[in-house]
Amino acid sequence: MESPVVRVGVIGGGFVGAALVQLLCDPTRSEALVDAATATVELVGVAVRDVAKPRPGIGLGLLTTDVDALIASDLDVLVEVAGGIEPARSYVESALKRGISVVTANKALMAESGTQLAQLAHEHGADLFYEAAVGGAIPILRALRSSLAGERITRVMGIVNGTTNYILTKMTTEGSDYGEALREAQALGYAEADPSADVEAFDAAAKVQILSTLAFGTRLGGEEIAREGITGVRIVDVDFAARMGYVIKLVGVAERVGETGISRRVHPAMIPVGHPLASVNGAMNAVFVEGVKSGPLMWLGQGAGGESTATAVLGDVLDAARNRISGRHDVPFTGDRSLHYVPASELSSPFYLSVDVLDRPGVLAEVASVFGRHDVSIQSMDQSGFGDEARLAFLTHEALSADVEATVKELIALESVESVGACIRVIDEGVT
């Protein structure tokens, strides 16, 4: 039987776009692609800014600069791997309004406009898939959407930024300080010349938006994610964490708080060495999901890279093709189940604090009394001296963030306290 044809257009000829074209055009894969798509996937064209630029792996005949003509050429599926908010959003909207299914790897666009775009897709009988927007090759979004659709998820916690994980891994395993590790990441191409999107956790926050939407039905493009990057993590904190049986990771978290609350945040956290996330090193990504009945689940894989990301895009293309052939589309997540956002200040957890003080009698008692006044109980303390100063490292019992913040504020005001070097949340639940 002759298989039906699904026409695919691609916007973007960068690493991901080129890798996708190679996957679609690889003759050794064509039989498997037809099986998986239940159709022949025909690549119609690849829209790029500059046709003259050499793009190994993309046939010249496929290249075009005319995105509108590509969208208008009777497409079934549009792949958007160009990135950025505009003009990507306009192209995606234009395609969806024509009933063309869209596959995108664009986390910034989805975090900002995902809910509206999903609604638009639904109205026009099209699919909007974005597996590659979180965790590169890791098929976590489809799992949340489909396999875990009936489960009550309590927490999604991920290492979703490879650059910061590379830097923190370097600091942990080689004792590099933050600046050295960052420069090495830049030299290797893991970090941009301006690394702020990664190290200030904007990238991870967009991914938390997307994960939170699929796990809890929160709206994309809603309230901001509480965000703290890794620029304040010092080698002394990494060393202290190791001595206490922890590693410091930048985690993105979306979790239930009580019956109707949701906390969404990105911050460095101390993770027990036995936790599955603790051994996720280098540029690897991982997402750890806890459900009421499923128990803990974790997905691990390469979070970046053109080829691995392209496999996630391809999975979406095949899914969209199957839907196309059977004349259906996936229903988007249902937004806003009357959940409210709980600010980070209202959360409780153990904390690690490092305080530099003048090394003189009575200082520890003075510092400890500040903790006590704010109901922050100390689990353990570690002191190291250097010259006239001493560094006190505290691990608290579970304490309210607002109380810890108040403690820090009062500590800084003390004449005997030089500085509060770090205040890092501790993730303390084990996994059986």
Next chain:
Amino acid sequence: MESPVVRVGVIGGGFVGAALVQLLCDPTRSEALVDAATATVELVGVAVRDVAKPRPGIGLGLLTTDVDALIASDLDVLVEVAGGIEPARSYVESALKRGISVVTANKALMAESGTQLAQLAHEHGADLFYEAAVGGAIPILRALRSSLAGERITRVMGIVNGTTNYILTKMTTEGSDYGEALREAQALGYAEADPSADVEAFDAAAKVQILSTLAFGTRLGGEEIAREGITGVRIVDVDFAARMGYVIKLVGVAERVGETGISRRVHPAMIPVGHPLASVNGAMNAVFVEGVKSGPLMWLGQGAGGESTATAVLGDVLDAARNRISGRHDVPFTGDRSLHYVPASELSSPFYLSVDVLDRPGVLAEVASVFGRHDVSIQSMDQSGFGDEARLAFLTHEALSADVEATVKELIALESVESVGACIRVIDEGVT
């Protein structure tokens, strides 16, 4: 809008069946279930052997002993969580022939008859889903079927039996010997009174059948899986592995060998401590997948337990319901892409061998010369003496299994060799 109804019947009222019924009847989940199923999921009945037996969580009005009547009651989806080959297979066939989609957790049935049942489902326009048959709550099968459908997978390697992983973890972390660890697993309910299905790796072999089918299109119920259990793993081997930077795990492997070869096997293996599978401990399961473009991916979660397994069954039920509503079914894997099975004896890898010898001059040279005669090159050696004997532990360079087997055979025949205690394959590739 009134949502359509999908009628679901369940065969089996054990742990998984009861947990599934609770999930389907939980009022706090009903809204989410309707969203995910695009329909109201109506539980029609639960077929059990003995209606009188107390089954907490299953309403008495749902129970029946008449499976045929349940199947005949205009079902959309039949869930089979009773286990065993017969009568489960007859019930599944009967349902599929009526065009009823089937969701099963029955790994033995799928390993034996999966290809025929999938074909039967396809002929009658029904789905056959079995996510819970491998890795409990871990949604690995849907990922292989869908997200990775366009990827060329090179290897699937999993810790897919919780009982043996519990025993090996006990031996590794607490120095228990095999017998102690097994008895403890039995006392905790992780191992059966007759543990052979687990410790002799029959259970893991069935799961390798299923994984291999989805990853490579091999036929279910085809040739046997090469199978070696954990009964021969001794605490001395575990200790030696630790000293060399490895842990011993029972792994199920399905991998490409060359262009058209497939190796499928279950055996204890030495895994480098830095490998993601090495830190999968206790009763946890994990599946590690390597693809040409995706790079390494890993799924981790609870491999057993009624509630966690029920979440996987529920995911399948919702998927089958969505398909039902949109009038389509998933196309089953395409079997037999002219692959041939490569026997384990034709594979190469490094090996660990432990040899007990009489402690007298010249023995090491004699033993080493046997290795050399069979082209097995030694990477490192570790000797420990006890009384008149000595134990030699060898780590070889990559060697052909058949050559290693021949080496073992000749070693055993030596007058100075008391016994060859262990011969364990080493998985030596790292993950970046």
